[in-house]
Amino acid sequence: DVKVTQSSRYLVKRTGEKVFLECVQDMDHENMFWYRQDPGLGLRLIYFSYDVKMKEKGDIPEGYSVSREKKERFSLILESASTNQTSMYLCASASRLLAKNIQYFGAGTRLSVL
Amino acid sequence: GDSVTQMEGPVTLSEEAFLTINCTYTATGYPSLFWYVQYPGEGLQLLLKATKADDKGSNKGFEATYRKETTSFHLEKGSVQVSDSAVYFCAHRSGGSNYKLTFGKGTLLTVNP
Numbered sequence: 001d002v003k004v005t006q007s008s009r010y011l012v013k014r015t016g017e018k019v020f021l022e023c024v025q026d027m028d029h030e031n032m033f034w035y036r037q038d039p040g041l042g043l044r045l046i047y048f049s050y051d052v053k054m055k056e057k058g059d060i061p062e063g064y065s066v067s068r069e070k071k072e073r074f075s076l077i078l079e080s081a082s083t084n085q086t087s088m089y090l091c092a093s094a095s096r097l098l099a100k101n102i103q104y105f106g107a108g109t110r111l112s113v114l
Numbered sequence: 115g116d117s118v119t120q121m122e123g124p125v126t127l128s129e130e131a132f133l134t135i136n137c138t139y140t141a142t143g144y145p146s147l148f149w150y151v152q153y154p155g156e157g158l159q160l161l162l163k164a165t166k167a168d169d170k171g172s173n174k175g176f177e178a179t180y181r182k183e184t185t186s187f188h189l190e191k192g193s194v195q196v197s198d199s200a201v202y203f204c205a206h207r208s209g210g211s212n213y214k215l216t217f218g219k220g221t222l223l224t225v226n227p
Contacts, residue, residue, distance in 0.1 A: 004157070031213050042203065042219035043158075050213065058214075090157055094213065101207065103215060105150075105157035 003027075004106040006091050012112045019078040021109050023091030030096040032074035033103065034058075034066060037088040049074055050096065081113045116141045120204045120218035127194055127225050135189040135221050137178075137204035145206040147171075147180050147187040148215070152201040161189075161202070194225045 007022035025032065034046040035058075045058030047066040055066050063085060067075040074093075078085055088110050092103040121136040139145065146165045150158040162171030167182035176191045187204060204218040 040219060043217040045214065048213065092158075096213075101146075101213065102160050102163070103158075105159065107155070107157045 004091055004093050004104050006089075006106040006109050008109050009107065010110050010112075012114065013078075013081050014114055015082060017078075017081050017113075019081050019111065019113075021076040021078075021089055021091075021111070023074045023076070023093075023106055024072050025074075025093035025104070026072065027093065027095070027104070028071065029093040029104075030071070031094045031101075032068065033092040033094075034064075034074065034076045035090045035092065036060070037090055037108070043090065046076065081111075083113050085111065086113045087111060116145075116206070116208050116216045118204050118206055118216050118218035120202075121221050122219070124222040124224060127223070129196055129225055129227050130193045131225075133189070133191040133194045133198075133223070135202055135204075135223070137187045137189065137218060139185050139187065139204070139206045139216075141185075141206050141208045141216075143208060145208050147178070148205040148207070149176070149178055149187070149189050150203040150205060150217075152203065152220070154200070158203060194223075196225045196227055199223055199225045 004025045032049045035043040049055045049068040065077045090108045091106040094103045118139045148163045149161040151161045152158045162173040164171040164180035170179045178189045201220045203220045205215045
């Protein structure tokens with residue numbers, strides 16, 4: 001089974017702190033994604049990576065950056081956390097092959113910024 | 115632009131009732147269509163998918179048929195169980211993209227015994 005592991009289930013941070021959310025997948029997938037999930041808004045794509053050191057902005061990249069130094073690991077960085085970044089963050093990975101292009105999700109990290 | 119519109123919840127049903135969650139989409143090209151499910155405290159997992167018009171995806175008693183003429187992909191189940199209580203997301207992958215999924219806002223289903 002594909003496993004996508006997010007390092008923390010719950011995080012509480014203070015405004016202005018630098019926050020790292022980590023995601024690791026064990027299926028050698030090329031593509032990895034970060035979403036945020038908010039009630040009434042569904043899932044919104046923050047960033048996408050299609051290879052090591054490669055990234056593309058999603059629909060809501062403002063206030064976030066990402067890092068992909070190794071194929072299996074994709075990090076989301078909040079340079080200076082703000083209260084409006086309180087949310088559930090979901091990481092996903094997928095094969096680049098179209099026939100296998102199913103996104104597999106981690107359990108999520110619920111971040112509270114106080 | 116690309117979008118997915120699904121039935122707003124919450125939906126509350128009794129066990130063994132019939133379920134329909136409506137989903138319509140706008141997309142470029144010929145999208146693939148998906149239903150994902152999120153059980154309490156978990157991430158999303160793929161429930162079923164369809165990749166071309168008239169395809170029917172099915173899994174765990176759930177079904178959805180890709181209707182190109184009505185741009186719809188409604189989720190149905192003939193007899194729901196308490197264990198089906200979850201949030202359901204409709205999504206599509208546009209024919210112009212091999213990676214980006216566009217999600218609906220999700221529908222919370224609660225099934226009572």
